[in-house]
Amino acid sequence: MSSPLVLLPLLFIVLLWPSYATSTLQLAKPNCPSECGNIHVPYPFGFGSKECYRNNDFKLTCDKSNNTAKLIAGSNIEVLYISSQGQVSILSTISYDCYKKSGQRTDRFESYTVTDDQNIFTVSDTENKFTALGCDTMSILTGYNGRNFQSGCSMICSNISDVINGSCTGIGCCQTSVPKGFGSFNVSVDSYQNHTQVFDFNPCSYAFVVQSSWFDFTVSDLSNFASLRGTVPVVYDWAVDLKSCEEAVKNQTTYACKNSECVPSKNGLGYSCICSEGYEGNPYLRDGCQDVDECKLPRNNCSKNANCINTRGSYYCNCPKGFHGDGFENGSRCVASLPVIEIIAGNFLFFTII
Secondary structure, eight states: OOOSOBOSSOOEEEOOOOTTOOTTSOOSOTTSOOEETTEEOOTTSEESSGGGSSSGGGEEEEEOTTSSOEEEETTTEEEOOOOTTSEEEEEEEOEEEEEOTTSOEEEEEOEEEBOOSSOSEEEOTTTEEEEEEESEEEEEEEEEEESOEEEEEEEEOOOGGGOOTTOOBSSEEEEEEOOSSEEEEEEEEEOSSTTTTTTTTOOEEEEEEEETTTOOOOTTHHHHHHHHHOEEEEEEEEOSBSSOHHHHTTOTTTOOOSSSEEEEOTTSSSEEEEOOTTEEEOTTSTTOEEEOOGGGSSOOSBOTTSEEEEETTEEEEEOOTTEESOOBTTTTOOEEOOOEEEEEETTEEEEEEO
């Protein structure tokens, strides 16, 4: 298989690993490195021996040449964080178009990414927004390699007082959703009046795809966003293989889900693996999914006076002596049992509840 991302210009992959990942969970294959510097590297990603990664789509390099370990993908793409949950995040460059007060263009740059026509990596439609900044701005996002489309944002505003911190609804800042299923994109940006009317507070137009939870617009972004930020994170969805679950399971040699469940990938292409309910860890390793001890979690569903009993893949709540019920906070809880008094009358024994 060909390399998953050929990113021009240079982009940095930020690969997300779940917050629960700890040294107690197996990340990599046996005898394979699981970290580069302080970055976790869960299989199917890996570096070193070819047995440590699934195929070249997931091949990484741990570069220690500059006294600081850097995790590298492809041709010098720096990896910052990895998730086995089907998403990666890359730092993408920003498109910009800048002018002098006279209206003469001083600088211009268009950012773009390139992936294969049929690729396991696609831009996440749930995690990203196409964003444009400026008060004399027209911008176009073009997606291809998968779903081909164009979308855009255009704005004209004359006073900085009209621009509001945190507001990205069309005055100085505009955002629009991106569709599912495209692997590559190009961002172009231009202006209507060469920023001559707004130069004092907005000499440039900017446009980019960005992880929506990361970006929070401020008025100062209009003056020097590219020089301050440099790059922005973009989340990609990935599939372990482009086959469907039904097709993949037929070949157990290449089937990726090891004692885990097969599900359609987040991007709708191919499949991913997940741990069964009550388990956590790396679903791509044979023993990567480990039982969750719900009783050790800060909050489980047992009522205050119930004892939590862990089981494989689940747990139950046990009421103490003198109480009855299922022990669950959202169930019947643990209720004190009524006392029973024995009454003997003649040759008969009666029980009465008081």
